[in-house]
Amino acid sequence: MRSVRYTPPLWRQWNLVWNFAQRDLKSKFKGSALGWAWSLIVPLATLGIYTVVFSFIFRAEPPDLGNGRDGVFVLFLFAGLTAWTFLASSINGGISGLIGTGALLKKIYFPPYAPVLGAVVAVGVQSLIELGLFLSVLLVLGNVGWSWLLVPVWAAVFTTFTVSLAVIFAVLNVTMRDLAHLVTIALQLLFYATPIIYPLTLVPEHWHSVPLRVLIEWTPFSQFIQVFRGLTYGLDAGSWMSWLTMVAWAALALGIAALVVRRRGGDLGEEL
């Protein structure tokens, strides 16, 4: 005898998660003439706009490439933007994914995190395309190093962190619908508070005796993005401290996500 809410272990639910991801991906591009091409055009366009604004108008100075050549601002930006887009789109996608699946949760029981995971996977597919494009360009420029081998490890930790945040916000948003709007604002703020479009060295060390640079450096988002940029653009494996910090943040987020799902996830069929 078992409970009616029998939930198979996570890896056995891949089919469901992947089908939710396919739903998100297919419905996103269905009916548009360029279809999948948009998943490349949109990030490239964003990249182009930031490049024009920051390298021609503000004349930002990117750090040198890992192989010693002069820095290329577009690539510097590309690294940070790819990682950030994955995080932000996953959180937003997870929130709308769970709300969009609400009617279904009233009819059939499945773990409420499944559509959120599906949304993250859908975003991840696009991020992988961007990552491939980015690494190809670096390869052409001869900026390749052993640090690239750590990229999958970094991706695993970052994905855990991102998935956990997406699940936390998506589940909490069902009972507190304002969260979606707050998250939008918070993500915008964090985008500028994270060294994505500017190098950390541009941040003043102190601002009215507030150690601004240290604060920004050690936010979880900065750590993930700086390490990724270090691995790919700077060919730098990153410090033990940075890696420990990232793993700690990911573990904390995962723990909170598990707690939220256990506390709030059970009755979503009634709340949605």
Next chain:
Amino acid sequence: MSEPAIRVEDLSKVFRLHTERRSSLKEIVVRGRSRRAGSFQALEGVSFEVPRGTTVGLIGHNGSGKSTLLKILAGVYRPTSGGVVVDGRVSALLELGAGFHGELTGRENIYLNGSILGMSRREIESSIQEIIAFAGIGEFIDSPVKVYSSGMYVRLGFAIAVTLDPEILIVDEIIAVGDEEFQRKCFDHLFRLRNQGTTIVLVTHSMGLAAELCDTAVWLDHGHVRAIGPAPEVISEYLGAVNENEALSNDEPGMIRAGLDAVRSGSGEVQVRAVEALDQLGRPLPVVLTNEPLTLRVHFDVKVPVRDVTIGIGFIHENGTGIGGSNTREHGVPIQLEPGVGYIDYTTDRLDLMPANWRMSTAVRSHGHVYDMLEKAFPLPVRSSGGSTEGGAVRIHGRWGAAVQEDSPSTAPSAATP
């Protein structure tokens, strides 16, 4: 006795009622968390067991907690206290095509819906041809489901559900929406599963279906189990209570007035006022039951003396078909009427109309002249005192003989021996 397939133990479900839902952060911050203004006890202390391979029907009036219980069995809601344990793979069919995404094609939706229903990719792939054939929607399978008609939508949803091979099926009767053919397909499928030994829990409002399909029935009343036992007994008990309630809510028992939408025609020298339903002792009959004696008393007003009048009554089924009727001339009753009020009785020893919301027409005429005509004006709900498994609008009279097996050597000794 073997282990039950489903065991429900002291199950209760309380829904919180907020006078005003404060689901946004601002409201919570500004006005504080909403007090738990009240709660609604949808189920209280419900316990029963469903033996393996049997079919159980959940019956009860609207709001009795049937759907809540069904959703708890399906895992959609969590019980407030008590619990449900099952032994086997549970599939729930509360709505067909619930997980369809409009932009995706039928084929893509088969994969999505199948995985939501718990099928693995391999299971879906091995049965996709069967699903497409069963749905019978032809080339539309590769069009987005947003262009589907509602009929195609449920057909595809049902085709996916059919390929599920559950050990325990939780099913809501309302899945059988659509045309007659589709409904029959749905019920055929339920019968097939039942014969294969699937344990089925069914919510239904159709007592005929419940009597035919279910071994046992659970009658829920305001969240409590009022009766549980063999389906025919529980159904009769339930119908008895329903009929009694209907009678109590009627302040003028037995009297049937013309509906507000009734259209009266004719010259008006004689007019029918009302029809009264009476039992064999002449007492008002609050609920008209099939297969029971019935007298219909037609009350009329007469304004001027009329000669050679024929009074007729007709019965129209709820689907609009006129099933039959009777008039005084056919029965050779000559009628002469003087000014004033009066009535005439039409009596049957056994009402052959089957349970349905019937309507009656009345007519008063003479040699082709119409004095008064009220078409489909009088509502006549006919109810049953037990779940009837015979379909149709009227009872057909006839007898069945015993079954004879012609090719069985033990019962049919060769007649051809010389």
